[in-house]
Amino acid sequence: MASHAAPSVPVRTYQEELKYIERLTDTSFRIKKGFVPNMQVEGVFYVNGHLEKLMLEELRNSCQNRGIGGFLPGVKQIANVASLPGIVGKSIGLPDVHSGYGFAIGNMAAFDMSNPEAVVSPGGVGFDINCGVRL
Secondary structure (H helix, E strand, O other): OOOOOOOOOOOOOHHHHHOOEEEEEOOEEEEOOOOOOOOOOOEEEEOOHHHHHHHHHHHHHHHHOOOOOOOOOHHHHHHHHOOOOOEEEEEEEEEEEEOOOOOOEEEEEEEOOOOOOOOOOHHHOOOOOOOOOOO
């Protein structure tokens, strides 16, 4: 029986992770390709000063714990969405962005549905507290 182990994700220090995050303006940041494996597009997120501290603190804590335990940081979730098949444009974290269940809460993305590998993800809308997903 063949083993289907998940591809290994590099464990980087917080300072190494920050090399992939570029401040664009006082309220916006770019997540460069390579932050997580297989990114098809870049990510971008918009935050005020308070949320910026929370987003980066999430990432710092995750690095200190070597990515074990707790929610995946919102910036990683935005980057993971940028890795989904068929995504176009950017993976975008809106000003209320925070860690979610797969997609970050406040994360949005568009997909080219003419691409047979493109995905439709209920996690992009939400499936808790009756967010309106009907499959």
